[in-house]
Amino acid sequence: MPDGEHAPPPELIVGLGNPGAEYRDTRHNAGFWFAEALARKFGAALENKTRFCGRLGSITIGARRLRLLLPGTWMNLSGDSVAAAAAFYRVPVRAILVAHDEIDLAPGTVRIKRGGGVAGHNGLRHIVQRIGGGDFRRLRIGVGHPGNKDGVVSYVLHPPTAAERTLIEDAIADAVTCMDGIAAGDCEGAMRKLHGAGRGV
Numbered sequence: 001m002p003d004g005e006h007a008p009p010p011e012l013i014v015g016l017g018n019p020g021a022e023y024r025d026t027r028h029n030a031g032f033w034f035a036e037a038l039a040r041k042f043g044a045a046l047e048n049k050t051r052f053c054g055r056l057g058s059i060t061i062g063a064r065r066l067r068l069l070l071p072g073t074w075m076n077l078s079g080d081s082v083a084a085a086a087a088f089y090r091v092p093v094r095a096i097l098v099a100h101d102e103i104d105l106a107p108g109t110v111r112i113k114r115g116g117g118v119a120g121h122n123g124l125r126h127i128v129q130r131i132g133g134g135d136f137r138r139l140r141i142g143v144g145h146p147g148n149k150d151g152v153v154s155y156v157l158h159p160p161t162a163a164e165r166t167l168i169e170d171a172i173a174d175a176v177t178c179m180d181g182i183a184a185g186d187c188e189g190a191m192r193k194l195h196g197a198g199r200g201v
Contacts, residue, residue, distance in 0.1 A: 007114055009185040010097040014069045014082055016123040027143040028156040030101040034172050035068050041176055044068060053081040061183035076122035079130030086131055096136040105142025108167035110175045112191045113138055
């Protein structure tokens with residue numbers, strides 16, 4: 001779905017991952033890595049909030065205040081956290097941006113899109129179910145594909161190689177630098193910049 005002028009700038013940025021030290025460095029937690037990178041850059045404290053089943057913080061970019069949410073549920077229950085925060089802060093679906101790992105993109109690649117399917121991603125699937133639609137932006141962080149669909153679960157629940165991790169972190173840094181434009185509503189400009197920044201393996 002094209003990201004047109006009628007889609008508002010994001011008000012809630014969600015980073016997806018699994019809680020716990022054993023999952024911290026796994027590919028499936030790339031969304032957490034992005035949200036944590038944003039928090040570091042803009043000096044946000046991420047605090048545990050029982051009301052939202054996760055960690056919450058806020059950042060200010062330009063004149064806009066954006067909330068960061070890292071669900072503390074398991075990945076396949078992420079929608080519970082997102083729905084609670086969106087309802088409490090009255091954030092419309094189209095003003096949510098969800099950062100997640102994407103196996104159909106190579107490490108070093110980040111893409112932004114609005115709407116679309118979930119491509120087998122259980123975190124996205126549950127969010128769509130719980131918030132009543134999929135018309136939100138997705139920040140797709142490439143982690144690569146194992147080459148066999150039967151190996152996907154094991155693949156995403158293991159850490160990337162050192163070289164892949166460097167590529168992923170560099171791509172996340174690229175995405176963080178684009179947040180000024182995204183927060184100002186220029187998602188198309190951010191997309192053009194990111195889509196030309198692929199690094200490859």
